[in-house]
Amino acid sequence: MAKDIDRLSGQGRLVIVAGMQFGSEGKGEIVSHLAPVMSLGVRTGKPNAGHTNYFHGVKFVMRQIPCAWVNPIAKLIIGVGAVISLPLLLEEIKLIERYLPIRRRLYIDHRAHIIQDEHIERESQGDLVARIGSCSATAREGIGTATAAKVLRERSCVLARDVPELRPYCIDTVDLINTALDQGQYVLLEGTQGFGLSLEHGYFPFVTSHDTSTSALAASIGVNHADFNTDVIGVVRTFPIRVAGNSGPFDPDSKEVSWRWPERFARVKTRERSKRAKTDITEYTSVTKKVRRVATFSREGFRRACQVNRPTEIALTFADYLDWAVHETERITPRIETFIEIIEEIAEVPVTLVKTGPKTTVDFDPYRRNILRRLAI
Numbered sequence: 001m002a003k004d005i006d007r008l009s010g011q012g013r014l015v016i017v018a019g020m021q022f023g024s025e026g027k028g029e030i031v032s033h034l035a036p037v038m039s040l041g042v043r044t045g046k047p048n049a050g051h052t053n054y055f056h057g058v059k060f061v062m063r064q065i066p067c068a069w070v071n072p073i074a075k076l077i078i079g080v081g082a083v084i085s086l087p088l089l090l091e092e093i094k095l096i097e098r099y100l101p102i103r104r105r106l107y108i109d110h111r112a113h114i115i116q117d118e119h120i121e122r123e124s125q126g127d128l129v130a131r132i133g134s135c136s137a138t139a140r141e142g143i144g145t146a147t148a149a150k151v152l153r154e155r156s157c158v159l160a161r162d163v164p165e166l167r168p169y170c171i172d173t174v175d176l177i178n179t180a181l182d183q184g185q186y187v188l189l190e191g192t193q194g195f196g197l198s199l200e201h202g203y204f205p206f207v208t209s210h211d212t213s214t215s216a217l218a219a220s221i222g223v224n225h226a227d228f229n230t231d232v233i234g235v236v237r238t239f240p241i242r243v244a245g246n247s248g249p250f251d252p253d254s255k256e257v258s259w260r261w262p263e264r265f266a267r268v269k270t271r272e273r274s275k276r277a278k279t280d281i282t283e284y285t286s287v288t289k290k291v292r293r294v295a296t297f298s299r300e301g302f303r304r305a306c307q308v309n310r311p312t313e314i315a316l317t318f319a320d321y322l323d324w325a326v327h328e329t330e331r332i333t334p335r336i337e338t339f340i341e342i343i344e345e346i347a348e349v350p351v352t353l354v355k356t357g358p359k360t361t362v363d364f365d366p367y368r369r370n371i372l373r374r375l376a377i
Helices: 027-037 086-097 117-123 126-133 143-151 173-182 214-219 260-265 299-309 334-347 367-376
Strands: 013-019 040-043 051-055 058-062 075-078 106-109 186-190 229-237 293-295 313-317 351-357 360-362
Touching (some): 013 214, 027 186, 229 299, 299 334, 313 334, 334 351
Parallel strands (some): 013 186, 013 229, 040 075, 075 106, 313 351
Antiparallel strands (some): 051 058, 351 360
C-alpha cells in the first residue's frame, strides 16, 4: 500500500545512513556532513565497527557514540538494540568532552546490553575460538558472546540501567526518538557495518551477529519507518573491502585484487607531485589496524543491496580511487562522472554526495541543502 502523503506531511524525517557493501564505506564522514541539520543522532549495533570523522582537522574513530556529536546541539542516542563496551564508551565520552560538551545531550536506552569480562574471556577460550575463527574475522572483544547471551536470555546479562556510571544517561530512547519524529524533528540513524555483512543477507557464516538492512536498523531503535518521512542514504565505495583474515568471499562478479590495482587505476604515481595527494592508498581496519582486503566493484552486489535497502539517494565514497587527479582539480572528473552514471543506472536514484578523499565531501546534487530547504518550509 502506498504511503498516505497527507498523513506523513506533518511528521518529522528519519534519515538512515546505511552501508551497501561490506562495511568501511565511509559512513562516519557522511553522517558528520549531514549532522548540522539534524536534531537527533542515533547509533545502534555493536562496538566492532569504527566510524571515522573529523572535527576541526582532528581525526576521530567512533565505535559507540554517534558521529553526529560534531553538531553541538544535537541529542545523541545509543539505541535499544546496542551492545555496549563500558570502558570504550566512557573513553569516548571523555575524549569528546575535550572538544564539545556531550554529557547533558547523551542518552542511552536503559535496555541496551553490556559486554562483560566473562564474555571476553569466553570468546578467547577453547571451542568457541575454534568455531568463531573458522568462519569469521572476529575482533574477539566479547561482542559475539554478549550477543549470544542476550539471545539465550541468560540471567547473567547486564543492562545499561544496571551500571552505576551509565544511569545518568539511561532513558527509554524509543519514546524519545518517536516523540521527536512526531514533533517534526529530524533524526539521523547511523547504520553500522554493511549490507554484505548482514546476518540474514550476507555470505553466511562470514557475517556479523545482526541484520544490517535499513528495515532492521529502524527496528533496532524502535521506529516503524513506514510511519514517517524516510530517506535512505546508501553509502557505496568505488572499490569494496573486507576486513583482514578469514573474512569471507566478495560478490561473484567481483575480483579480489591487491592495493596496487586501484593505485594504478587512479594513476596515483603520476600525480604524486601534488602536495595534497597521499600516494600510499593501502587501507587498514579502523579497530584492529590490519590491512584490508580489496576487490573490484560488484554491480550485482550493489543491485541486491539496493533491492533490499531501497535507498532514496546514494553517497559515493573513495571517488579518488577512480582518478587521483580530483585532488588537483577539486572537481568531479569525467572518469568519476562515468562511474556515477553506472551507479545511478543500477540504483535508479541519484548520487547526491561524492567523497573525493578524507575530509572532502562534494554536494553533487546537494542533498544537504535539500534538507535545509525542507526545514525552512
